Structure formats: structure tokens, C-alpha cells
Amino acid sequence: xxxxxxxxxxxxxxxxxxxxxxxxxxxxxxxxxxxxxxxxxxxxxxxxxxxxxxxxxxxxxxxxxxxxxxxxxxxxxxxxxxxxxxxxxxxxxxxxxxxxxxxxxxxxxxxxxxxxxxxxxxxxxxxxxxxxxxxxxxxxxxxxxxxxxxxxxxxxxxxxxxxxxxxxxxxxxxxxxxxxxxxxxxxxxxxxxxxxxxxxxxxxxxxxxxxxxxxxxxxxxxxxxxxxxxxxxxxxxxxxxxxxxxxxxxxxxxxxxxxxxxxxxxxxxxxxxxxxxxxxxxxxxxxxxxxxxxxxxxxxxxxxxxxxxxxxxxxxxxxxxxxxxxxxxxxxxxxxxxxxxxxxxxxxxxxxxxxxxxxxxxxxxxxxxxxxxxxxxxxxxxxxxxxxxxxxxxxxxxxxxxxxxxxxxxxxxxxxxxxxxxxxxxxxxxxxxxxxxxxxxxxxxxxxxxxxxxxxxxxxxxxxxxxx
Amino acid sequence: xxxxxxxxxxxxxxxxxxxxxxxxxxxxxxxxxxxxxxxxxxxxxxxxxxxxxxxxxxxxxxxxxxxxxxxxxxxxxxxxxxxxxxxxxxxxxxxxxxxxxxxxxxxxxxxxxxxxxxxxxxxxxxxxxxxxxxxxxxxxxxxxxxxxxxxxxxxxxxxxxxxxxxxxxxxxxxxxxxxxxxxxxxxxxxxxxxxxxxxxxxxxxxxxxxxxxxxxxxxxxxxxxxxxxxxxxxxxxxxxxxxxxxxxxxxxxxxxxxxxxxxxxxxxxxxxxxxxxxxxxxxxxxxxxxxxxxxxxxxxxxxxxxxxxxxxxxxxxxxxxxxxxxxxxxxxxxxxxxxxxxxxxxxxxxxxxxxxxxxxxxxxxxxxxxxxxxxxxxxxxxxxxxxxxxxxxxxxxxxxxxxxxxxxxxxxxxxxxxxxxxxxxxxxxxxxxxxxxxxxxxxxxxxxxxxxxxxxxxxxxxxxxxxxxxxxxxxxxxxxxxx
Numbered sequence: 001x002x003x004x005x006x007x008x009x010x011x012x013x014x015x016x017x018x019x020x021x022x023x024x025x026x027x028x029x030x031x032x033x034x035x036x037x038x039x040x041x042x043x044x045x046x047x048x049x050x051x052x053x054x055x056x057x058x059x060x061x062x063x064x065x066x067x068x069x070x071x072x073x074x075x076x077x078x079x080x081x082x083x084x085x086x087x088x089x090x091x092x093x094x095x096x097x098x099x100x101x102x103x104x105x106x107x108x109x110x111x112x113x114x115x116x117x118x119x120x121x122x123x124x125x126x127x128x129x130x131x132x133x134x135x136x137x138x139x140x141x142x143x144x145x146x147x148x149x150x151x152x153x154x155x156x157x158x159x160x161x162x163x164x165x166x167x168x169x170x171x172x173x174x175x176x177x178x179x180x181x182x183x184x185x186x187x188x189x190x191x192x193x194x195x196x197x198x199x200x201x202x203x204x205x206x207x208x209x210x211x212x213x214x215x216x217x218x219x220x221x222x223x224x225x226x227x228x229x230x231x232x233x234x235x236x237x238x239x240x241x242x243x244x245x246x247x248x249x250x251x252x253x254x255x256x257x258x259x260x261x262x263x264x265x266x267x268x269x270x271x272x273x274x275x276x277x278x279x280x281x282x283x284x285x286x287x288x289x290x291x292x293x294x295x296x297x298x299x300x301x302x303x304x305x306x307x308x309x310x311x312x313x314x315x316x317x318x319x320x321x322x323x324x325x326x327x328x329x330x331x332x333x334x335x336x337x338x339x340x341x342x343x344x345x346x347x348x349x350x351x352x353x354x355x356x357x358x359x360x361x362x363x364x365x366x367x368x369x370x371x372x373x374x375x376x377x378x379x380x381x382x383x384x385x386x387x388x389x390x391x392x393x394x395x396x397x398x399x400x401x402x403x404x405x406x407x408x409x410x411x412x413x414x415x416x417x418x419x420x421x422x423x424x425x426x427x428x429x430x431x432x433x434x435x436x437x438x439x440x441x442x443x444x445x446x447x448x449x450x451x452x453x454x455x456x457x458x459x460x461x462x463x464x465x466x467x468x
Numbered sequence: 469x470x471x472x473x474x475x476x477x478x479x480x481x482x483x484x485x486x487x488x489x490x491x492x493x494x495x496x497x498x499x500x501x502x503x504x505x506x507x508x509x510x511x512x513x514x515x516x517x518x519x520x521x522x523x524x525x526x527x528x529x530x531x532x533x534x535x536x537x538x539x540x541x542x543x544x545x546x547x548x549x550x551x552x553x554x555x556x557x558x559x560x561x562x563x564x565x566x567x568x569x570x571x572x573x574x575x576x577x578x579x580x581x582x583x584x585x586x587x588x589x590x591x592x593x594x595x596x597x598x599x600x601x602x603x604x605x606x607x608x609x610x611x612x613x614x615x616x617x618x619x620x621x622x623x624x625x626x627x628x629x630x631x632x633x634x635x636x637x638x639x640x641x642x643x644x645x646x647x648x649x650x651x652x653x654x655x656x657x658x659x660x661x662x663x664x665x666x667x668x669x670x671x672x673x674x675x676x677x678x679x680x681x682x683x684x685x686x687x688x689x690x691x692x693x694x695x696x697x698x699x700x701x702x703x704x705x706x707x708x709x710x711x712x713x714x715x716x717x718x719x720x721x722x723x724x725x726x727x728x729x730x731x732x733x734x735x736x737x738x739x740x741x742x743x744x745x746x747x748x749x750x751x752x753x754x755x756x757x758x759x760x761x762x763x764x765x766x767x768x769x770x771x772x773x774x775x776x777x778x779x780x781x782x783x784x785x786x787x788x789x790x791x792x793x794x795x796x797x798x799x800x801x802x803x804x805x806x807x808x809x810x811x812x813x814x815x816x817x818x819x820x821x822x823x824x825x826x827x828x829x830x831x832x833x834x835x836x837x838x839x840x841x842x843x844x845x846x847x848x849x850x851x852x853x854x855x856x857x858x859x860x861x862x863x864x865x866x867x868x869x870x871x872x873x874x875x876x877x878x879x880x881x882x883x884x885x886x887x888x889x890x891x892x893x894x895x896x897x898x899x900x901x902x903x904x905x906x907x908x909x910x911x912x913x914x915x916x917x918x919x920x921x922x923x924x925x926x927x928x929x930x931x932x933x934x935x936x937x938x939x940x941x942x943x944x945x946x947x948x949x950x951x
Contacts, residue, residue, distance in 0.1 A: 256476055259472050259475075259476070260469055260472040260476060263471060300502070300505050300506070301506070309505070309507070312494060312498075313502050313503070313505055313507075313508040313510060314510070315494050315495050315502065316495065316498055316499040316500070316501070316502020316503050317502070317503050317508065317510045317511070318495060319495055319503075320496060320499075329509065329510045332509055332510070350495065351491060351495040351496065355491070355492075358484050358491075359484075361484065362480070362481065365484075366477060366480075366481075369473060369476065372473055373470055373473050373474070378469060381469045381470075381473065382469065385469075385473050385476060388476075388480070389476060389480065392480040392483055392484070395483075395484070395487070396484075396486075400486070403487070403491050403494055404490075404494070405487065405490040
């Protein structure tokens with residue numbers, strides 16, 4: 001496959017044939033900016049009856065940042081999917097509006113910090129695009145990625161609580177006044193690189209060796225061992241650090257990647273059965289889990305779910321049309337701008353707004369999966385599939401949790417919620433998805449110059465692959 | 469790997485669909501329940517964000533809302549708190565509402581259907597939305613006199629006065645009463661503290677004696693026995709048993725007259741005028757339990773009544789054997805009435821036997837003062853024939869002549885009946901009752917007074933000595949004020 005700088009003669013004609021759709025992306029980005037600015041105005045008008053100067057600053061910052069991101073994509077991933085960045089920008093922008101809205105209500109300043117994190121995230125985003133010219137290079141560092149991922153994951157657990165514990169979970173590394181970082185967010189991507197590359201390298205084993213179980217040939221355990229160990233470690237660390245959300249995330253990701261790699265549904269069935277057993281045991285023994293489940297079963301009249309109850313009240317009060325931006329009381333829900341930002345949106349934008357947000361996420365995941373489908377190498381498919389599924393699972397776990405579909409576990413809604421690490425990691429994730437989609441949509445070099453057609457008599461017999 | 473990828477795509481769509489289905493369920497089907505869920509501050513904030521309507525009576529404001537600087541924008545204020553508490557009730561962010569505040573909530577907060585047009589015009593003109601006003605039938609002069617009469621001597625009790633012709637409630641007073649103002653406080657702790665204080669206070673000031681408490685009616689119930697008798701063929705001059713004491717059927721229990729004396733006279737009229745127990749016990753036995761029940765029901769016993777607060781049902785008890793029927797005939801045993809019921813009884817007799825539905829709301833008004841609904845007098849039943857009502861009034865005029873106690877009004881004929889109800893506790897201190905209407909020839913006011921546990925006279929108290937003076941003062945205030 002040709003690289004941007006190295007695509008000689010053959011490439012230039014191909015570039016003209018394929019529409020890169022960068023113009024579409026720019027138009028969609030402008031639309032996102034308009035929507036977000038308008039939403040910000042609504043918040044300011046209903047909260048303070050005036051439009052403050054902050055609005056201008058935020059709008060300008062937002063426009064400049066995504067403008068820059070657009071040009072990074074234009075330069076380093078010109079064939080990338082044109083929908084993903086505008087979708088992310090819109091989700092991020094709406095999140096920013098809500099964070100600002102709650103800032104006004106609670107007299108805090110998280111929006112400014114979120115913009116700072118966004119700026120940093122977009123720098124990383126551009127760096128990923130600039131330095132990783134081909135996603136397949138990542139596969140070469142798979143074991144390094146896996147190792148670093150596990151270390152990052154375990155680090156907060158090993159560090160003293162003073163610099164790693166926030167709200168009862170040891171997931172953080174605090175940098176004094178500069179802020180705090182949740183390394184598991186990054187570990188997630190690194191470990192996915194490891195899983196994907198590992199599964200691809202062992203792929204042929206799945207169809208050959210191994211013993212039969214339920215009519216399906218399983219790979220020999222020792223072939224899968226490094227991955228299963230890494231997987232178990234990831235979940236174990238999550239449990240030890242009392243971060244059930246992250247454990248759940250790793251569990252789901254590995255299951256789905258195994259399924260994609262092996263094309264065997266038995267892995268999912270097996271995994272879900274194990275999960276059921278594990279969940280039951282956890283419910284029986286861990287009080288925190290019991291509390292969560294009880295809270296989920298009876299959020300309104302029970303005593304175990306103050307946060308969830310307030311969140312549901314918000315959703316109910318919002319109803320179909322919502323209270324309107326700035327007119328509800330989402331700030332009465334704890335963590336209204338982070339874990340519970342989905343319900344904050346639901347209260348002020350109503351069912352209509354919430355479904356629109358879910359549709360944006362759905363579109364984003366589908367574009368990711370589409371890139372995975374279209375890319376030609378197995379690693380890219382598996383990695384892209386994993387990345388897309390991560391977005392889906394995070395959304396499902398957090399949005400399902402705060403709307404009482406499933407018991408509550410701590411995760412953040414990608415791009416929407418306040419949180420630096422989550423933002424950084426998710427922008428890296430999107431950069432990688434864009435890189436894969438760039439590879440998928442990049443025109444193939446129009447094959448080698450056609451060989452001189454040998455006279456048919458001189459042609460040697462060709463080896464034809466036997467149909468399977 | 470494309471096949472599993474496609475399946476994963478389907479799974480992801482299913483996950484998002486599940487999320488959408490769930491939020492649809494929460495925000496559409498559960499929405500109302502959640503909006504009104506326990507401790508949902510949103511609904512409350514929305515409610516207090518606009519100015520609640522006033523409760524008015526006789527041109528005075530009994531309850532209104534003033535703007536505060538805090539999170540809940542408006543606070544409820546009761547300028548004459550304890551005086552009107554049984555009527556207005558309270559509207560508290562901590563404890564919800566009762567009384568008219570609760571019964572007329574949709575008008576006061578502006579959400580009533582009848583105010584839909586106003587809401588629409590508020591929305592279009594950009595005027596701040598406000599609730600409607602509720603004007604009450606209460607006569608401030610009578611209310612004040614009744615309250616002072618009860619509280620000056622520290623009595624526990626209740627006064628209810630009605631306009632017999634329309635059913636308008638002219639006064640509804642409780643003693644002891646309470647101040648709704650601290651309950652309306654936006655400070656939950658302050659509200660809780662005063663709530664606690666009232667809960668523990670002597671005489672349970674927060675219970676609305678006029679409509680929620682039931683008492684033995686004592687001799688005032690003889691009016692109903694009389695009505696049942698007249699309806700069963702008795703005449704005012706029919707001979708009745710004047711004996712000093714009778715033995716209850718199938719028992720050895722003696723039922724004596726008050727003071728153990730033989731009744732002065734042996735006609736029905738004289739029996740009522742002198743409140744002879746023996747005569748009325750026998751009458752009840754003769755007319756039978758069914759007739760007693762039927763007559764009481766026509767006077768309002770057992771009726772589901774909203775004024776608009778709910779009035780507790782008065783009841784005759786089981787009357788399962790003749791002895792208990794005899795006792796019930798003089799308002800003892802298991803007969804229980806609310807002061808409101810006794811006032812209704814007097815009002816029905818005053819109004820030619822026609823019982824009008826007691827009502828507290830004179831009119832409801834939109835925020836711009838335009839009247840949206842006005843009181844329409846409603847007939848509940850013909851309790852007794854017009855003729856019988858006249859005959860009972862005559863008897864009650866004679867009864868009034870035999871009633872001691874101060875406060876008689878010269879030039880005004882009062883028809884009344886007293887009661888002194890034993891209730892078997894509080895060291896035998898009886899409840900004193902007085903039901904009356906005036907002027908007898910053209911009744912404008914019907915009143916029921918109860919003073920609990922002998923007032924300041926203890927075991928010696930009678931309805932005439934402790935309750936009658938209060939009733940007369942209330943009537944006087946009503947007639948002089950043009951009631």
C-alpha cells in the first residue's frame with residue numbers, strides 16, 4: 001500500500017478519481033459549531049438573561065480547535081471517513097454546553113478545564129495521525145503495548161492512596177494542582193492493540209489445533225495463554241481497584257475481539273455464562289455490588305440509589321420535549337457533568353434530544369465498524385472492530401447505568417462527559433479509527449504496470465486455489 | 469472476519485435500541501410518577517417559582533405569597549394564622565399542604581383546567597404566570613368572635629356556623645389552633661421544629677376538630693330522634709314517658725334523667741324543652757333502629773362530604789340490641805358526630821327541613837380577578853318535612869328558654885338545643901354542646917359549638933353553661949355584622 005509522500009505516478013491519478021470528502025467534513029464541522037454556539041446562547045439566555053463574553057471565548061476556542069483538527073486530518077489522513085470528526089465535535093460541543101450550564105448553576109469552572117483538556121486531546125489526536133502513518137506498524141509493538149497497558153492499569157493500585165484515590169476508587173494519578181489522569185483509559189487502547197495483534201498472529205490455530213468442545217474446536221490453551229493472562233490481569237486489577245466499569249469494559253472487548261477473530265459464537269456464549277456466574281458471586285459477596293443492584297431494582301423508593309433516583313427524576317421531569325436548555329435542574333444530580341451527563345441532557349433536551357445523542361453515537365460506531373469492514377488487513381479489521389465496540393460498550397454501560405436499564409457502574413460517556421483522561425484517550429481512539437478508515441478508503445495503487453501479455457502458447461499453467 | 473463484524477454491528481445497534489427503548493419508557497411512561505416522586509425538588513421548585521393565588525374572606529387576605537430571595541421564590545404567609553388555620557390549612561415545602569390550600573391547590577397554583585386560557589395568555593403576553601384566588605364564605609367578624617370566645621377561657625373545642633339557606637360556612641374555628649406560618653418556612657429544619665412542637669402540644673392543635681373529629685353528641689341528638697318521631701306519626705303534643713328513670717330492655721341497667729328528676733311535662737314538646745332522657749330513649753325504641761338510621765342519614769350522617777376538605781362521617785354505631793338503641797336515642801352509646809354535622813342538623817331544621825350542602829368556597833378567580841366559578845347552593849336532602857321542621861323549631865325555642873347561661877340577645881329569638889355528653893374519660897368531665905339558629909322566624913345563622921371536657925367548669929359543666937354563651941356571641945356577631 002502506498003504512503004502519502006511515496007505514492008508516485010500511479011497515486012496522483014488515483015487521488016483525482018476518489019473524492020476525499022474533506023469538504024463534506026468541513027461543512028459538517030461548521031454545522032456542529034453553529035449548533036453548539038446556538039445551544040450555548042440558549043443556556044446563557046435562560047440562566048443569566050444575557051449573553052456573556054465567555055460565550056464568545058468558548059465559541060472561538062471550539063471553532064479554532066476543530067478547525068485545526070480538520071486540517072490535521074486533511075494533511076495526514078486525507079481519505080479518512082468524513083463523518084467521524086464532525087460527530088465527535090458535536091458530541092463534545094454539546095457536552096461542553098452542558099458542563100458550562102452546570103458551571104453557571106453551581107458556580108464552578110469545569111468548562112474552561114474541559115476546553116484545556118480538549119486542546120491537549122486534539123494535539124495528541126494530530127500527533128497520532130502525523131506519526132502513525134500506517135496502523136499496521138502498531139501490531140509490531142503489540143507485546144510492548146500489552147505490557148505498558150498492564151503497568152498503567154496496575155499503577156494507581158500500587159501508588160499510595162494519597163495520589164491515587166478519588167471517591168473511593170484507586171484509579172487515578174494525581175499531579176497536584178495540574179489535575180489528575182486515569183491511566184486505565186489509555187491502558188484500554190494499548191491492551192486492545194495487544195489483543196488484536198495477538199489474535200491475528202494466532203488466528204490459524206483457531207481453525208486447526210485443539211480439542212473439541214460442544215462440537216467446536218478450541219485452540220490449545222497454551223496458544224491463548226498470554227492473552228488470557230493479560231485479560232484476567234486487566235479484570236483482576238479493575239476489581240481490586242474497585243472499578244467495576246473498567247473490568248466490565250475489558251471483559252466485553254476481549255469477548256467481542258475473540259468472536260471477530262475466530263468467527264465462533266461459542267466464545268461469546270462461554271464468556272457470558274462465565275460473566276453470569278461471576279456476577280452472581282459478586283452479588284453474593286461484595287456489598288458494593290449488592291448496593292448497586294438493589295439501587296437499580298428500586299431506585300425511587302429504595303434507600304440505595306440517591307444519585308440514580310435524582311437522575312431518574314431529572315429524566316422524568318424532562319419528559320419528551322425536555323425542560324429546555326438552562327431551564328431544568330440537572331445540577332441537583334450528583335456528578336451531573338460527568339457520570340450523569342446523559343441524564344442531564346435527558347432532562348433539558350428531553351427524550352427527543354437524548355435519542356438524537358444516541359443516534360450520533362450509533363452513527364459514530366457504525367462509521368468505525370464500516371472502516372473495519374472495508375480495511376484490507378486482519379489486524380486493522382480486528383483493531384477497528386474493537387475500537388468501535390469500545391465506544392458502544394462504554395455508552396451502553398454508562399447510559400444504561402444512569403437510566404436504570406442496568407446496574408450502575410462508573411464509566412464516562414465518551415466525548416460528552418467532563419473528564420480529561422477520558423477525553424484524551426477517546427481522541428486517540430478516534431485518531432486511530434480515522435487512520436484505519438484512511439487506509440480503507442485510500443485508493444489502491446492501480447496495480448503493477450500490466451505485464452506484457454505473453455503469447456498464449458508460451459504461458460505457463462497457473463496455480464488455481466481450490467475452492468473451499 | 470467480515471461476517472462477525474457485521475454481527476457485531478447488529479449487536480451494537482441492538483444495544484443502542486435498548487437504550488432508546490429504556491429512555492422512552494422512563495421519559496414517557498414513567499415520567500409522571502417520577503415528576504411527582506418523593507423528594508423530587510424540581511416539581512417543588514417549579515411550584516414555588518410562580519406566585520400562588522390568595523385565599524380571601526370578607527375582603528381580607530387569609531393567605532398570600534411573598535417573594536423571597538432564596539431558591540424557592542415565593543413563601544406562603546398567613547396574616548391571621550391561628551384564627552384561620554382550620555380553614556386555610558398550610559402550604560409547606562416540607563410537609564405539603566392541607567385545608568383549602570390542598571383542596572383548592574390546582575386553582576391556587578394555576579394549573580386548573582379552568583385557568584387554561586389565562587396560562588395561554590400569560591405565555592403569549594409574557595406576563596409572569598400566577599395562580600388564581602380563592603374567596604371563602606367565612607365571615608371574619610364571626611370567625612374572630614368564635615375564636616376569641618373559645619380561646620379566651622382556654623377551652624378546647626370547635627365552633628361551626630352556617631348560613632342555613634345556602635350552606636355557606638360562616639365560621640369554622642378550632643381551639644387550640646396553630647400558626648401555619650412556620651410550617652411554610654423554606655427552612656426545612658425550622659419547619660420540622662415547629663411541626664414537632666405542634667405534634668407534642670396539648671390538645672393536638674393541628675387536628676381540625678370541626679370536620680375531622682367525631683364526638684358523642686349527647687342531647688343535641690334528641691333533635692334527630694324528634695325528627696324521626698314526627699316522621700313516624702308523633703305530634704308535638706303526643707304523650708311521652710316523663711319517668712325519672714327507666715330500665716333498659718333486657719337488662720338491669722337504669723337510664724335516669726339529668727339530675728334524676730321526673731320530667732316537667734309529658735308531651736314531646738316538653739320532653740325536648742326539658743331534655744328528658746327517658747322519653748327520648750323510649751321514642752328511639754319505638755320508632756326503631758331503621759327509622760333512626762334513615763332520619764340521621766337524611767341529616768347527613770354517613771355522607772361523603774367535601775366542603776372542599778373532607779368531612780369525617782358521623783355515625784350511629786351498630787345499635788344491635790334494644791338497650792343500645794335506647795341509649796343511642798339520647799345521643800350516647802356509639803353515636804358520633806362532627807361539629808360540622810351538628811351545625812348541618814341545626815341548619816336543616818332552620819331551612820324548613822331542607823339540608824343545604826356546606827360549602828367554604830364562595831368564588832374562584834383568575835389572577836386578573838375575573839370570576840371563573842361561583843358558589844351555587846346545593847340541596848343535599850329534605851331532612852324532615854317543612855311542617856316537622858317548624859314543629860321542631862318551636863320546641864327548640866322552648867328549649868332555649870330553659871337554657872341557662874349568659875349572652876341572650878334581646879329582640880332576637882334563638883332556637884337551640886344543648887347537650888352534655890358523657891364520654892367515659894377525662895374524670896367524667898362532659899363535653900358541652902350547643903346547636904342553635906337565629907332569628908327563629910327567618911334564620912340567617914345556624915351554629916354548633918362544642919367545648920370539650922367541661923371547659924372551665926369540670927364535671928359540673930352543661931352545654932347550657934359553657935357552650936351556649938359562645939354560640940349566642942357568635943350569632944350576635946353574625947346578625948350585627950349583617951351576616
